[in-house]
Amino acid sequence: MKKQPSPNFDDRPDDVAxxxxxxxxxxxxxxxxxxxxxxxxEWQVSAHYLVEEDGTIWSLVDEGKRAWHAGVACWxxxxxxxxxxxxIEMVNPGHEFGYCAFPDAQIAAVQILSLGILGRHPIPxxxxxxxxxxxPTRKSDPGEFFPWAVYAEAGIGLWPAEAEHLEQDPKVLAExxxxxxxxITDMAAAVKAFQRHFRPSRVTGxxxxxxxxxxxxxxxxxx
Numbered sequence: 001m002k003k004q005p006s007p008n009f010d011d012r013p014d015d016v017a018x019x020x021x022x023x024x025x026x027x028x029x030x031x032x033x034x035x036x037x038x039x040x041x042e043w044q045v046s047a048h049y050l051v052e053e054d055g056t057i058w059s060l061v062d063e064g065k066r067a068w069h070a071g072v073a074c075w076x077x078x079x080x081x082x083x084x085x086x087x088i089e090m091v092n093p094g095h096e097f098g099y100c101a102f103p104d105a106q107i108a109a110v111q112i113l114s115l116g117i118l119g120r121h122p123i124p125x126x127x128x129x130x131x132x133x134x135x136p137t138r139k140s141d142p143g144e145f146f147p148w149a150v151y152a153e154a155g156i157g158l159w160p161a162e163a164e165h166l167e168q169d170p171k172v173l174a175e176x177x178x179x180x181x182x183x184i185t186d187m188a189a190a191v192k193a194f195q196r197h198f199r200p201s202r203v204t205g206x207x208x209x210x211x212x213x214x215x216x217x218x219x220x221x222x223x
Contacts, residue, residue, distance in 0.1 A: 006039040006060040008046035009067050013083050018063070020085035020127040021117055021156075022070055022134065023110075025141040026050070027094030034091055044068060047087035053102075055109035063120070073134035075127070076181040081134050086117050090142060101145045114156045126181065126222060128157035129197070136193035137186050144200035160198065160221045162213035173207055176219040 012018075024047065026034035031052045038046050038060055047069040050058040061067040069087030078084065090106060093099060117123070130146065131139040152159035167173060174184050182190040192205035198218065199211050207215070 001057045001059055003059045004035060004039060004050075006046040006067075007041045008038070008044055009061045009065040012064065012066045013080075016080060016083045018084060018086060018121040019123050020075065020081065020129065021114060021123050022081065022085045022087050022129055022131060023142045023146065024069060024087060024089045024131045025092035025094050025099075025143060025146075026089050027092070027096055027141060029093055029097050031091040034089065038089065047089040049087075049113060050089045050091065051106055051110050051113065052091045053106050055105035057109055057113055063117070070131065070134055072138065073131075074183040075129060075134045086121065086123075088113065092142070095140055095143065099143055099145065102147065107147055107150070111151060111154055111156065114151065115154070118156065125152075125156075125158045129181070130193075132193045132196050133182065136182065136189040140196065144196050144203055146197075146200075148197055148200075158218065158221060160214055160218035162210065163216035163220060165213075165216065166209055167212050167216045170207070173212055173215055176215050180215070180218055180222065 028034045035050060037043050038050060046061050046067045048061045048063055048067050050060060063086055066082050067087050068082055070081035073081040090102060131141045148157060149159045151157055174187055177190050178184050184190045188205040191207055192203055195203045195211055198214050
């Protein structure tokens with residue numbers, strides 16, 4: 001692991017525990033550009049870690065400090081996401097510059113890094129999320145190529161089976177998304193964020209049968 005301290009951080013509140021892990025993609029054209037921005041005080045953005053395509057890991061902000069990676073966000077009714085989370089940025093051009101699959105070396109490095117973080121902090125699987133999950137109207141990262149199912153199998157986050165029952169009541173589906181953690185103020189945005197995470201083959205913002213079954217499947221998994 002390499003170190004490149006970023007000045008873009010502050011103290012975490014004393015009364016807030018670290019209970020979230022948030023994944024991002026950089027959405028920039030090169031790793032060097034991303035590293036420079038995350039360490040530039042004028043931009044006031046950062047993350048705890050940056051992982052390059054070849055698996056190189058950069059430590060930017062100490063886990064005990066609050067990095068500035070989530071912005072205006074909400075999960076399970078909490079809006080203080082930066083205060084309670086660890087943020088990992090993965091180098092990827094993103095949807096603006098030619099979004100592509102994450103290389104195997106990068107996926108493997110992030111898996112090892114994430115398992116270490118989960119071993120150090122009491123982060124429940126339901127709180128392992130993407131930037132788009134906590135900011136569905138603003139963000140689309142880490143996107144539909146992120147290997148959520150692979151990571152869930154390794155013990156990082158959740159991956160639900162589809163429910164046998166097809167629920168078609170919009171109110172029931174909205175309530176289920178809210179219980180999962182989504183801000184449903186903009187229902188279409190919440191559904192699209194859910195699909196990026198749990199149904200990446202169909203990112204439409206509409207609750208087709210497969211999406212509905214997976215929403216209920218995850219709701220049931222949470223108990």
